[in-house]
Amino acid sequence: MIKFGTGGWRAIIGEDFTKSNLQLLAQGLANKMIKEDANEFVLGYDRRFLSEKSAKWIAEVMAGNGIKVYFINRIAPTPMIMFSVKEMNLLYGAAITASHNPADYNGVKVFTEGGRDASAEITDEIEAEVNKISLEDVKEMNFDKAIKEEKVVIYNPFNxxxxxxxxxxxxxxxxxxxxxxxxxxxxxxxxxxxxxxxxxxxxxxxxxxxxxxxxxxxxxxxxxxxxxxxxxxxxxxxxxxxxxxxxxxxxxxxxxxxxxxxxxxxxxxxxxxxxxxxxxxxxxxxxxxxxxxxxxxxxxxxxxxxxxxxxxxxxxxxxxxxxxxxxxxxxxxxxxxxxxxxxxxxxxxxxxxxxxxxxxxxxxxxxxxxxxxxxxGMFEMAEHGFGFDANEKERLLKILYTDKKIPEFSFEVDRVSYMDGVKVFFKNGGWIIARFSGTEPLLRVFAEMDCIEKAEKVCTEMKDFLNI
Missing domain, CATH: 3.40.120.10 (Alpha-D-Glucose-1,6-Bisphosphate, subunit A, domain 3)
Incomplete structure (x- = not known):
């Protein structure tokens, strides 16, 4: 399954991060680009296991769809790839990376015009394109052949x-x-x-x-x-x-x-x-x-x-x-x-x-x-990440989002926001937020107060309330 989070699509290598899924993602993106008359693409990769091979697999699909690929053929910082999208006035680019995730993860970050992270609307459209196709629909061209035919151009934006x-x-x-x-x-x-x-x-x-x-x-x-x-x-x-x-x-x-x-x-x-x-x-x-x-x-x-x-x-x-x-x-x-x-x-x-x-x-x-x-003034933050399984997530979602319940905190509550997760604002100027990670199976709980003891206290109260 290919589902983009807040930092691109990330998955465990060998489970969902596979050659076939990368080909489907590339074909879905290529379909979207063709509809928009976007015929050039910049692509780079980091040092993770399979990153270079994965970049070549994606390049082969892009080339097979007639999209010219500017391929950064050395490890590249993600911001350098974003910079390239901006400087070359391209509509799309991508990095093969799982950023700060554990070593058994890899992923794909998609960038759009101006060198920015793809919006949720764009990644939703890519997912929709992927869901329409199967591996039989994937078009590809051998990487070496694509270089010879200049469908893939080796590119180095370092300087x-x-x-x-x-x-x-x-x-x-x-x-x-x-x-x-x-x-x-x-x-x-x-x-x-x-x-x-x-x-x-x-x-x-x-x-x-x-x-x-x-x-x-x-x-x-x-x-x-x-x-x-x-x-x-x-x-x-x-x-x-x-x-x-x-x-x-x-x-x-x-x-x-x-x-x-x-x-x-x-x-x-x-x-x-x-x-x-x-x-x-x-x-x-x-x-x-x-x-x-x-x-x-x-x-x-x-x-x-x-x-x-x-x-x-x-x-x-x-x-x-x-x-x-x-x-x-x-x-x-x-x-x-x-x-x-x-x-x-x-x-x-x-x-x-x-x-x-x-x-x-x-x-x-x-x-x-x-x-x-x-x-x-002083601002001290406490940060925690609590793991859970699929069944636990449903229970937590019900408490936080459906029933909209919060603990009886030690500090007086001013208001509650549901813009992204559940953020409780206290009348003393502090706050606490509980939200699900967009890249890992974690409930993240952050709190900020004028001292770390108060911040940790409200985090503990949230933890105990949710029984996690």
Whole structure:
């Protein structure tokens, strides 16, 4: 079964992620593209098991349908592929990746005009096309033959992508600072891109976990306080100014400051938004999803700007950014983008901008965070993911969405939103959300309060109420 979630289609290798399903997905997408007179397509892949082969299988179907494929024949960060869709003025592109999912997953992210994640309407249409066909309907052309007939063109956007980011940051300020940076690609695809940018800016760069390992060293390729343990230790022990971790396909990042503290993605968003307005003099609203810190609301208010809340899924963020001409948009899972760049997450660009921020302000991240919290208060978030089976999901859906029941919380409730999941707003300014993951069989429960103890308390109350 092919069903797109918030971050594309993802499935376990050998179960639903199979050659036949990839061919059906490609044929369904090709059918949609032909109807729209879209006859060119850019395609790339990450370091996961079967990613390169899967990209070739999709390219063969596209070529078989008369669609010209620009094939990035080396591992590529997802944002580089999105950048290519934008720069080549294409209507469609795709990346073979399961991003931060476990190693036994792979998937496909589809991109549309401007280099953005495909909207729910578009992925629904692709699913509908797939449901109309069988393997007998799949048209394909051998990959090598397609290259000879120029139906598949080998393409490398690396230089253009790198040069674009270099032109977006203050390279001279970074050069003058001569920072020491430790990079953890988490066995993913960011190494070459980010290392090239940082070394061009005369940073001293060292790497860990940079070899090719389709098992990601036995860890989840998602940058978090738990998975970046070695990065934290090495930053402190070896005296680095900054530690940067990126997820499997480099569209998200995690940061370790000079003291070894993990900087939560919420704080990364706040730091960059604050920096762009206070230190660079830019202005504009901010867009966040409903599971991302309300500290952004306070910063926006402090600078006379608006903060817009949207459902989970970066396609919602990019659409709202375009609608409101927002300066920055992002989510608590570590993905963000800035006005004027691609309309999707880019961990490589975000990391480069953080390095610029340290250089321009001449302040370490810990000091900049102190500056923000002194002005706008403390915001602490608790995050949990609870697994369930199919039967459990039906029970939980009934409680939360059909019966619309919530716990008797220790804090007075102001209102409840069902925009995406169940989000309870408390009168003390805090909140809690419970929503089903769009990429994994998990119920995600996030809460934010002015201290971590209160946040954990309401999470426990939700957990106990749902009996999970």
């Amino acid at each position: 253009d992508y790198i040069d674009t980011i270099i032109n977006l940051v203050d390279l001279e300020a970074i050069k003058n600072k001569q920072l020491r940076i430790l990079l953890d690609p988490m066995y993913g695809v960011s190494k070459t891109s980010l290392q090239t940018i940082l070394m061009t800016a005369r940073c001293e760069v060292e790497l860990i976990h940079d070899r090719h390992d389709t098992l990601f060293g036995g860890r989840l390729p998602s940058p978090s306080a738990e998975t970046l343990g070695r990065l934290k230790n090495d930053v402190v022990e070896k005296g680095f100014d900054l530690g940067i971790g990126t997820d499997g396909d480099a569209d998200r990042l995690g940061i370790i400051d000079e003291t070894g503290n993990f900087i939560h993605p919420n704080e990364i968003m706040a730091l960059l938004y604050y920096y762009l307005m206070k230190y660079k003099g830019w202005s504009g609203p901010v867009v966040r999803n409903l599971a991302t810190t309300h500290l952004l609301d306070k910063i926006a208010e402090g600078f006379g700007q608006e903060c817009y809340e949207v459902p989970v899924g970066f396609k919602h963020i990019s659409s709202k950014m375009e609608e409101t001409d927002a300066l920055i948009g992002g989510e608590s899972s570590g993905g963000l983008t800035i006005r004027g760049h691609i309309k999707g997450k880019d961990g490589v660009f975000a990391a480069s901008l953080l390095v610029e921020m340290i250089s321009v302000t001449n302040k370490h991240l810990s000091k900049l965070l102190e500056e923000i919290h002194e002005q706008f």
